[in-house]
Every structure is written in structure tokens, then in C-alpha cells.
Amino acid sequence: MDVRKVRIVRRHDERPNIMYVEIEKWLLDIGDVLEFDLFMAEGKLTEKTLLLSKHIPINSDIKIEIDSRHAIYVRQSDLEAYNIFVDKIAQAVARNEHIPVIKKAAIIYRQASVILDEMFENPEELENVPKTKKVVNTFVNTIFSDTHAIESMIKITAYDYYTHTHSINVCIYSLSLGSYLELNSITLQELGMSALLHDLGKSRVDPKITNKKGRLTEDEFDEMKHHPLYGHTIALKIGIRDNRILDGIRHHHEKLDGSGYPDGLMGNSITLFARIIAVCDVFDALSTQRSYKERMSSYDTLLLMKKTMQHHLDMVLVDSFIKMQQHSDALTAL
Structure with missing residues (x-):
């Protein structure tokens, strides 16, 4: 046979x-x-x-x-055999201009998932920084090398909410929005690092809280609110010194009206990286499946953000995110 x-x-x-x-x-x-x-x-x-x-x-x-x-x-x-398969084809695919960008994006996503798994198990390992830089640089290079890269990356963002996939999704959305805003490649690399590591501090939160299948109690939420500070501390320990990267990690839960955490910053005191990551963080959290709620459509998510979060999120960036999504959809239809 x-x-x-x-x-x-x-x-x-x-x-x-x-x-x-x-x-x-x-x-x-x-x-x-x-x-x-x-x-x-x-x-x-x-x-x-x-x-x-x-x-x-x-x-x-x-x-x-x-x-x-x-x-x-x-x-x-x-x-493990699957990861070996991915590693074998990764470099060849990245160099081959004839390979569909959706496949390149999927490989990068997979590699980022493996790295974040390792990072959350050993968050203070110094090798985390070069590994993270490699993934982010590949994301950025892919964005600059192919006009359809952004919509391909958005297409593969996972629908199920887990800390690791959420971090990758927020990185992809942040890079996509940053590219739409015409940030240069160096700034995009720093933004991508900050976005990919923005929830690293959750590695220090009790797993019973981070993995809870349901809404958090007030005490549990108070503990969860420490994760930006934990992440900032870990980032410093593993050698990250760029203030923009550190600021995005520490301040992605700040709100324009000062009601956010951990430092209660207001308005323009919240830097661009933190404001971009905040928009992308909220969008992914609302538009992905949770154990206690159904995912919202992209349209309903953005409509909710526009109607109810004017005092929390930078609405100029939200509008840019909407236009970026529309541009991505238009390219997909071509």
C-alpha cells in the first residue's frame, strides 16, 4: 500500500x-x-x-x-516533537519571501509562546532578555518587510484568554498600532518588548488567583493589582534599563482620570507606551473568551471602549486603533 x-x-x-x-x-x-x-x-x-x-x-x-x-x-x-518541528522550519521560512506571511506570523507566535512559558516559570533568568528581543525583532522585521503582515498577525491572535497568549496578542496589537502611527523600527522594538513583558509580574501572583475560573474577589483583585510593580522589579533584575520599556510595564493600568494603578498617574503623565499598551490590553481582554464570559466581537469591544472609557483610555489612540483595524480589514479583502 x-x-x-x-x-x-x-x-x-x-x-x-x-x-x-x-x-x-x-x-x-x-x-x-x-x-x-x-x-x-x-x-x-x-x-x-x-x-x-x-x-x-x-x-x-x-x-x-x-x-x-x-x-x-x-x-x-x-x-516537544512539535516544538522541534517548528524550530526546524522557522529560519528557512523567515528567509523565504515566497512563504505566506500568515505562516511566518504563526511561527513567530509559536516561538513567543514557548519563550513566555519559560519566562513565567523562571522570570528572573537573565537569558529572558535576549530571547525576548529576538522574538520582538522578528515581529518588527516582518511588519516592515510585508504590507500584509499586520493583518496576518492579527488573524492568528488566540481567542482564548491565558496570560501568555494575552501577552503575545497585546504585543501584536501594540506593534500594529505603533506601525500605523509610523513609529520607527527602534521605537517599535522597544514598544514590543514592553508589551510582551507587560504582564510578567503576574508570575509573582498566587496561581490560584491568576488561574481562577471566575471573577476575582476584592482581596484577590487587590493582590492582582500588584503585578505591574512586580513586573517592573523583575524587569530591572534581568537587566532592562530603557525607561520607556520599564514605564510601559509599570503603568499600563494607569487611567487618564487618575483612578488607575499603581501610581495614580493622570493625563499626559502617562507615557505613550503605557497608553498604547493600555488600549491593546483592554481590547484583547474584552474580545477573547474567558471562563466566566463570552468573547465580544471586535465591533462591540471598540464600541464599548468608545462609550464607557473616555476617562480611562486615550481616545485618540482608540480612534487610531479603529482605523488600523479598518485598514487591516481592507487589505485582507484585496
């Missing part, structure tokens, strides 16, 4: 207590031979069906099936 002609295999993975991890399906191409099985969800969300066995090349039929699915999974035990 010619394995190249094998089509979709319909059977359930029946081994008990198997855990699955969603992967970036944009990275999978015709001809790829994987060292791990691919799964899809059918029926109950907890049930996974084998889509493709490892060592069998992805053919056109399987590629169509992958693209038509909301999500594709691997076993959690195969996650």
Missing part, C-alpha cells in the same frame, strides 16, 4: 486520560512528514479523532481537512 495515498483516518484515540494541545494549523503544509499524530475534535469537545498518523506525508486532501477545521491537536506527550 502506498502511504502517500492514505487519506483521513477515522478512529478515536481510545487510550484513557490522553491530554491534547491545540497547535498552529497554519504551519502544516502539503508534503510535511511529521513525527507526531494529528487529531481533530468531533462530537464532544473532549473527544479527539485521529486525522493523520505520524510519518505519513500531508497530501492535498488532508490539507483541505486541516484548513476546514477550527482547531487541530497533538497529544501533550508529543508537544
